[in-house]
Amino acid sequence: MNKQEFxxxxxxxxxxxxxxxxxxxxxxxxxxxxxxxxxxxxxxxERLGDPRKLAKEYQAQSVIAxxxxxKKVSSMxxxxxxxxxxxxxxxxxxxxxxxxGYITLSVFFIVAVVFVxxxxxxxxxxxxxxxxxxxxxxxxxxxxxxTAFGLLMFIGNxxxxxxxxxxxxxxxxxxxxxxxxxxxxx
Numbered sequence: 001m002n003k004q005e006f007x008x009x010x011x012x013x014x015x016x017x018x019x020x021x022x023x024x025x026x027x028x029x030x031x032x033x034x035x036x037x038x039x040x041x042x043x044x045x046e047r048l049g050d051p052r053k054l055a056k057e058y059q060a061q062s063v064i065a066x067x068x069x070x071k072k073v074s075s076m077x078x079x080x081x082x083x084x085x086x087x088x089x090x091x092x093x094x095x096x097x098x099x100x101g102y103i104t105l106s107v108f109f110i111v112a113v114v115f116v117x118x119x120x121x122x123x124x125x126x127x128x129x130x131x132x133x134x135x136x137x138x139x140x141x142x143x144x145x146x147t148a149f150g151l152l153m154f155i156g157n158x159x160x161x162x163x164x165x166x167x168x169x170x171x172x173x174x175x176x177x178x179x180x181x182x183x184x185x186x
Contacts, residue, residue: 001045003033013055017062025058056085057179064176068169073102076165079172090175101164108157115150119143 001009007026014022029048036044048054063082067075080094122143130136 002041003045006041006045006048006051009051010055013052014058017059021058021062056082060086061176061179064172067172071165073165076168076172080168083172083175086175086179093171098168101168105157105161105164108153108160112150112153112157115153116147117150119145119147119150122146 007029010029011022011026014025017025032048033041033044038044060079060083063075063079067079077098080090080098084091084094120143123140126136126139126143130139
């Protein structure tokens with residue numbers, strides 16, 4: 001493969017990226033070819049690697065950077081989707097750990113809402129149906145306890161979501177650093 005073929009393939013695989021980023025990347029590779037001491041284009045292309053893989057790595061870095069900036073779950077999920085194609089560990093993490101984590105957190109959220117709702121309904125039912133004062137007070141006490149437990153679960157779930165999102169971003173940033181390190185070794 002020569003320089004023109006390499007750059008053409010790289011640009012083709014970068015087409016989903018914004019033009020400015022794509023032009024910047026192609027410019028960097030043009031500069032690499034121009035400044036290389038070894039003028040054997042085939043050897044340089046071989047050293048750089050597969051243009052398709054390089055494009056995937058650049059796209060992953062771009063999407064990870066976007067997820068870091070926006071701090072949105074949708075951006076993070078897009079970053080996982082892009083990085084899943086970079087290797088089997090990334091795929092397994094994106095295909096199993098992330099969905100199971102978010103499903104578990106969603107279940108915790110639903111359980112918290114059920115506890116809060118049950119507690120509030122219990123207070124209402126106690127007031128309406130309790131015939132003795134001691135039964136009424138016990139029912140209200142249990143219902144308030146149930147509501148408080150549900151609220152604590154809800155608050156704890158918010159904290160767990162923050163921790164899970166932070167851990168996911170750390171995983172993505174680690175991938176991005178590995179890509180950068182691999183790129184500087186070439």
